[in-house]
Amino acid sequence: MMSDRLYYTDAYTTQFGATIIDRLELQDKIALILDKTFFYPNSGGQPSDWGTINLIPVVDVAIREPDGAILHFFDGAPFAGKDGTSGSEVTGEIDRERRFDHMQQHSGQHILTQSFIRTAAAETVSFHLSPDSVTIDLDVDTLSSKQVREAEDLANQIIWQNRPIKIHLVDREQALKLPIRKLPPIENGQIRLVEIEDYDLTACGGTHVSSTGELGIIKVLRLEKRKGQVRVEFCCGRRALDDYTTKNAIVYDLAAGLTTGQSELVAQVGKLQEELGTALKRIKKQRASLLGFEAEQLVKKGQRVSGLILITQTFTDLDGSELRILGAQLVQHAGVVALLGAAGDRAQLLFSRSEEAPGDMNQLLQAALPTLGPARGGGSASFAQGGGPAATEHVVRQAVERAQELLLAQI
Numbered sequence: 001m002m003s004d005r006l007y008y009t010d011a012y013t014t015q016f017g018a019t020i021i022d023r024l025e026l027q028d029k030i031a032l033i034l035d036k037t038f039f040y041p042n043s044g045g046q047p048s049d050w051g052t053i054n055l056i057p058v059v060d061v062a063i064r065e066p067d068g069a070i071l072h073f074f075d076g077a078p079f080a081g082k083d084g085t086s087g088s089e090v091t092g093e094i095d096r097e098r099r100f101d102h103m104q105q106h107s108g109q110h111i112l113t114q115s116f117i118r119t120a121a122a123e124t125v126s127f128h129l130s131p132d133s134v135t136i137d138l139d140v141d142t143l144s145s146k147q148v149r150e151a152e153d154l155a156n157q158i159i160w161q162n163r164p165i166k167i168h169l170v171d172r173e174q175a176l177k178l179p180i181r182k183l184p185p186i187e188n189g190q191i192r193l194v195e196i197e198d199y200d201l202t203a204c205g206g207t208h209v210s211s212t213g214e215l216g217i218i219k220v221l222r223l224e225k226r227k228g229q230v231r232v233e234f235c236c237g238r239r240a241l242d243d244y245t246t247k248n249a250i251v252y253d254l255a256a257g258l259t260t261g262q263s264e265l266v267a268q269v270g271k272l273q274e275e276l277g278t279a280l281k282r283i284k285k286q287r288a289s290l291l292g293f294e295a296e297q298l299v300k301k302g303q304r305v306s307g308l309i310l311i312t313q314t315f316t317d318l319d320g321s322e323l324r325i326l327g328a329q330l331v332q333h334a335g336v337v338a339l340l341g342a343a344g345d346r347a348q349l350l351f352s353r354s355e356e357a358p359g360d361m362n363q364l365l366q367a368a369l370p371t372l373g374p375a376r377g378g379g380s381a382s383f384a385q386g387g388g389p390a391a392t393e394h395v396v397r398q399a400v401e402r403a404q405e406l407l408l409a410q411i
């Protein structure tokens with residue numbers, strides 16, 4: 001039940017009439033098989049066309065193995081009546097924008113693949129095209145930026161020379177005589193060859209533009225090393241223009257925001273990062289000395305019990321590391337037990353004591369943590385720290401008081 005694949009010889013027609021051969025229920029979807037179709041099915045790294053049949057959206061198109069029938073899938077249960085019987089005439093329409101995008105990207109893949117063979121002796125082992133990215137995987141460990149530049153330059157030369165791209169259908173005997181880059185296993189019947197004049201000849205079932213100039217431009221975007229291969233992400237035509245538009249807007253906004261020229265942006269951002277690093281270091285140092293001052297005050301205000309200075313305090317403006325600094329500074333004073341808490345997005349408790357002071361900080365922490373909900377932490381007899389989810393100062397205060405009660409009962 002082989003459907004006639006009209007896109008094989010004509011990639012530009014997007015409206016057509018056809019006759020239903022069969023209506024099937026498959027994978028919770030309805031599928032139609034037509035006598036002929038312009039719809040491209042998912043295959044060879046290229047996604048299917050979208051469009052409509054009798055104005056009903058076609059959501060996927062696939063090849064049925066082994067007979068090669070093309071299945072047009074629909075959501076819901078359309079064509080349930082007379083309109084779905086075999087022999088009925090239908091009208092198909094393909095999403096032209098999506099189709100042309102695939103033609104541009106796929107044709108660009110042929111050109112770039114041949115370019116990498118010529119400039120870097122790198123063969124393409126796989127191709128993937130999606131709405132977000134177009135990639136080829138090359139069978140080399142590494143590519144230099146010079147090699148990439150050369151391949152990209154050559155590909156754009158081929159585009160600007162506006163070379164014809166032709167389709168040939170040949171039999172096995174003819175195919176074996178030709179210098180074909182990639183030949184699939186030949187079974188019965190014909191092989192479809194895609195030729196970029198005097199540049200590349202390969203077997204392929206995809207949809208292509210009819211001359212290279214229709215791509216406009218090809219741009220390599222980035223490389224990614226993958227297990228002995230290099231994945232090259234690139235874009236052509238409309239996607240390249242969209243990419244340029246987006247990036248140009250970003251660069252324009254950044255340069256305007258930083259009041260600098262576009263060519264000075266990288267240096268300017270580097271300078272800002274350096275300045276930020278220095279400023280953060282200075283803030284950290286000043287923060288530490290402020291915490292030292294705060295520690296002095298807390299020791300003065302601390303509760304004097306049984307020869308101890310008991311300090312209980314909760315904060316709303318300290319993070320975990322600042323709490324640690326403060327705890328360390330407090331216990332440099334003799335006879336101090338500090339039970340500290342910090343409220344916020346991540347509630348924190350920090351209990352520490354001077355060498356000779358009594359109390360098991362870890363034990364106090366384990367008693368106090370449940371007040372914070374699902375909180376965790378640990379430590380030693382002289383220092384323990386833990387935290388949990390977001391909590392208000394009131395809740396953190398309760399946790400600290402719980403530890404305080406326990407300690408007062410022990411001394």
Ligand SMILES: [Zn+2]
Nearest residue numbers: 106194204206
């Ligand atoms: Zn192709």
